[in-house]
Amino acid sequence: MNLCIIKLGAKGDVIRTLPLLIALKNKFPDSKITWITKKSSEEIVKTSQYVKEVITIPISAPLPSYDILYNFDIDDEATSLAMQIKAGKKYGFYAEAGYPASFNFQGEYYLSTIFDDEVKKSNTKNYQEMMFEIAELPYNKEHHSIFLSEKENKYAKDFIIKNPIKGSLIGIHLGAADRWPSKKWHQLNLIEFIVKAKARGFEILLFGGPNEIQEHEKIYNALKSENLTILRNNPQNTDLEFTALVNLCNVMICSDSFALHVALAMKKHTIGLFFCTPPNEVEEYGLLHKLVSPYLYEFFPEKMDVYDENLTKSISADQVLEEVQKIIQ
Numbered sequence: 001m002n003l004c005i006i007k008l009g010a011k012g013d014v015i016r017t018l019p020l021l022i023a024l025k026n027k028f029p030d031s032k033i034t035w036i037t038k039k040s041s042e043e044i045v046k047t048s049q050y051v052k053e054v055i056t057i058p059i060s061a062p063l064p065s066y067d068i069l070y071n072f073d074i075d076d077e078a079t080s081l082a083m084q085i086k087a088g089k090k091y092g093f094y095a096e097a098g099y100p101a102s103f104n105f106q107g108e109y110y111l112s113t114i115f116d117d118e119v120k121k122s123n124t125k126n127y128q129e130m131m132f133e134i135a136e137l138p139y140n141k142e143h144h145s146i147f148l149s150e151k152e153n154k155y156a157k158d159f160i161i162k163n164p165i166k167g168s169l170i171g172i173h174l175g176a177a178d179r180w181p182s183k184k185w186h187q188l189n190l191i192e193f194i195v196k197a198k199a200r201g202f203e204i205l206l207f208g209g210p211n212e213i214q215e216h217e218k219i220y221n222a223l224k225s226e227n228l229t230i231l232r233n234n235p236q237n238t239d240l241e242f243t244a245l246v247n248l249c250n251v252m253i254c255s256d257s258f259a260l261h262v263a264l265a266m267k268k269h270t271i272g273l274f275f276c277t278p279p280n281e282v283e284e285y286g287l288l289h290k291l292v293s294p295y296l297y298e299f300f301p302e303k304m305d306v307y308d309e310n311l312t313k314s315i316s317a318d319q320v321l322e323e324v325q326k327i328i329q
Helices: 011-015 019-027 039-046 076-084 105-115 117-122 127-134 150-162 187-199 210-224 239-246 258-265 317-327
Strands: 002-006 032-037 053-056 066-071 087-096 099-102 169-173 203-206 251-255 269-274 288-292
Touching: 002 019, 002 076, 011 039, 011 258, 019 032, 019 127, 032 039, 039 053, 039 239, 066 076, 076 087, 087 105, 099 105, 105 117, 105 127, 150 239, 169 187, 169 258, 187 203, 187 210, 187 317, 203 210, 239 258, 251 258, 251 317, 258 269, 269 317, 288 317
Parallel strands: 002 032, 002 066, 032 053, 066 087, 169 203, 169 251, 251 269, 269 288
Antiparallel strands: 087 099
């Protein structure tokens, strides 16, 4: 039995699609699974023991036919692939007259959450539930980790050697894609939180990527002026090196982003800050502590792409600190 999965979207969505592999292997134990994705997600998908082959786009060589194809994306590139690939049975999405459509009835609900604001607002199903529904598989809160090699584990050990940690380690990553500028916690609230957390003996590891270098430098210098030091990751680290450092943390604080899904995959207690994206769509796994802005539904979903300073300040440093102290006692 040869199965093919198409999942090209954001890396966080790729991570939270991984649990489907467990259910597929349970249903088809002798299957060989091919996963088609973007180059940026390749190293994460390759860590799964359930994936036989990872193919990245653009695809130059002809693909074989498959027994079953699952396409979990609605963008043009994915739906075009889904129509081109030969398979005995197809689930998920293709394009019809330039619009995404579903191969099976079970995909219609997810499409309605994308294109109907009222359905989006009232939806109580999380992302995994909807993807399992599309694949016509029962959802039993399957959890899929990101498996680290000795190389990544050594990277984390070396980080600890260079940066001895004296107290409980709180990881903070509040980056967000440009399309959702109000996803990010306001810098003043973040700095206030760090000052108060450091006063209580917590260590802080501030995570960022290439897009956060200047912002993190400002935060670091602002704290340094108050004689406070924090740890920082290398913004050029690989996703698996990033994951290895997340694995060191006792608690992660994130907006609804890639880092949140990494933390949950690594079974870390995670405080998720939701300002303008739907908290109901994120599976908790008994690990996620959701703090939701009181103004969220003034922006979600119609104004998710609008920046509002009051919105980004609407979750206080004290609220987050109180949640941390509930977890680390």
